[in-house]
Amino acid sequence: xxxxxxxxxxxxxxxxxxxxxxxxxxxxxxxxxxxxxxxxxxxxxxxxxxxxxxxxxxxxxxxxxxxxxxxxxxxxxxxxxxxxxxxxxxxxxxxxxxxxxxxxxxxxxxxxxxxxxxxxxxxxxxxxxxxxxxxxxxxxxxxxxxxxx
Numbered sequence: 001x002x003x004x005x006x007x008x009x010x011x012x013x014x015x016x017x018x019x020x021x022x023x024x025x026x027x028x029x030x031x032x033x034x035x036x037x038x039x040x041x042x043x044x045x046x047x048x049x050x051x052x053x054x055x056x057x058x059x060x061x062x063x064x065x066x067x068x069x070x071x072x073x074x075x076x077x078x079x080x081x082x083x084x085x086x087x088x089x090x091x092x093x094x095x096x097x098x099x100x101x102x103x104x105x106x107x108x109x110x111x112x113x114x115x116x117x118x119x120x121x122x123x124x125x126x127x128x129x130x131x132x133x134x135x136x137x138x139x140x141x142x143x144x145x146x147x148x149x
Contacts, residue, residue, distance in 0.1 A: 084123035
């Protein structure tokens with residue numbers, strides 16, 4: 001999928017810098033609600049925080065029904081920056097993406113802010129884990145949190 005022309009001119013160096021400092025893929029600790037079928041990697045010794053409301057978890061579902069989680073960063077009211085390997089999956093084409101803002105992905109947590117479905121996404125092609133691993137996700141509507149400066 002492609003983003004509107006106004007969102008296409010992204011400075012690769014700036015995007016890679018933001019990606020390296022603000023975005024990483026991982027599952028939360030053992031008390032977190034599972035989104036996908038398994039945990040392949042966990043953050044060890046980490047803790048939940050509400051200090052960065054613009055950092056969202058995205059739930060990515062393939063056309064085959066498999067679900068994966070990645071982190072992302074809100075860079076404008078409707079655009080998330082994430083990794084290309086989060087939206088261009090080996091397991092099959094991406095069918096849907098939902099962004100979750102807050103420390104958990106359910107409304108039962110007092111730090112839950114909202115969930116927003118994505119309407120489009122695109123990634124740098126060709127990407128690899130050693131470089132150009134950049135993607136953008138366009139949300140259906142503006143998030144209730146301020147984007148990262």
